[in-house]
Amino acid sequence: MTDLPRPDGRQNDELRPVTFEPGIAPNATGSVLVSFGNTRVICAATIEKKVPRWMNAQGVKGGWVSAEYSMLPYSTHDRKQRDVNRGKQDGRGIEIQRLIGRSLRAVIDLQKLPGHTLWVDCDVLQADGGTRTASITGAYVAAEMAVRRLMKDGVLTENPFKDSIAAVSVGVFYDTSVLDLNYPEDLAASVDFNVVMTGSGQFVELQGTGEEATFSDDQLTQLLGLAKKGIGELTELQKAAL
Numbered sequence: 001m002t003d004l005p006r007p008d009g010r011q012n013d014e015l016r017p018v019t020f021e022p023g024i025a026p027n028a029t030g031s032v033l034v035s036f037g038n039t040r041v042i043c044a045a046t047i048e049k050k051v052p053r054w055m056n057a058q059g060v061k062g063g064w065v066s067a068e069y070s071m072l073p074y075s076t077h078d079r080k081q082r083d084v085n086r087g088k089q090d091g092r093g094i095e096i097q098r099l100i101g102r103s104l105r106a107v108i109d110l111q112k113l114p115g116h117t118l119w120v121d122c123d124v125l126q127a128d129g130g131t132r133t134a135s136i137t138g139a140y141v142a143a144e145m146a147v148r149r150l151m152k153d154g155v156l157t158e159n160p161f162k163d164s165i166a167a168v169s170v171g172v173f174y175d176t177s178v179l180d181l182n183y184p185e186d187l188a189a190s191v192d193f194n195v196v197m198t199g200s201g202q203f204v205e206l207q208g209t210g211e212e213a214t215f216s217d218d219q220l221t222q223l224l225g226l227a228k229k230g231i232g233e234l235t236e237l238q239k240a241a242l
Helices: 052-060 091-106 130-151 185-190 217-241
Strands: 018-022 032-037 039-048 064-071 117-126 163-171 175-178 191-199 202-210
Touching: 018 117, 018 217, 032 130, 039 130, 064 091, 064 130, 091 117, 091 130, 091 163, 091 202, 117 130, 130 163, 130 191, 130 217, 163 185, 163 217, 175 185, 175 217
Parallel strands: 064 117
Antiparallel strands: 018 032, 032 039, 039 117, 163 175, 163 191, 191 202
């Protein structure tokens, strides 16, 4: 194991500074600007009084939760072309928005959203690694804010959230297991994981791979331990933001 310091000087088990700025999108039912260090994402939740056609066609009761994810053209060092100008949606963006939607649905009782779809839009303002994990963590805060407002307005009678949800990246950076990778670490990592967990400590999804490398049982245990620690801290920050 190496003593090579992390690019930003953090300890191996230390999150980047994480903040939540509520009310960033006034026209949304709930919104927040979430920052993981230099990664910044606007998460905005809105409610629509309709459900997907497949639910009506199949007679499925309750409501639905869906997410959309995009990186703004100026979010990266080199301008990123908008999907509308490319003529097709970016495959990576599709994968990430499906992950955000799955993560939220894992902690929501859809029967308590009867006839409604809760949309969560995640737009990356600045990308410095971990945009999907920041999006999931911020999406929960925005969605919870929206639900509380809808309950106050009498649109919903019960809070559909059964638990909170948060996500963080972990990886092996120069033979060392580290928490919450920024872009230089993500670029150089030999192993990269994205971990999604509930506030009560249940796993929702693990996305992990060796980048032209392998990893041992011990490294996997270390990585999951770091993720649990990080998500515990993120859960407390979410509570404080709400």
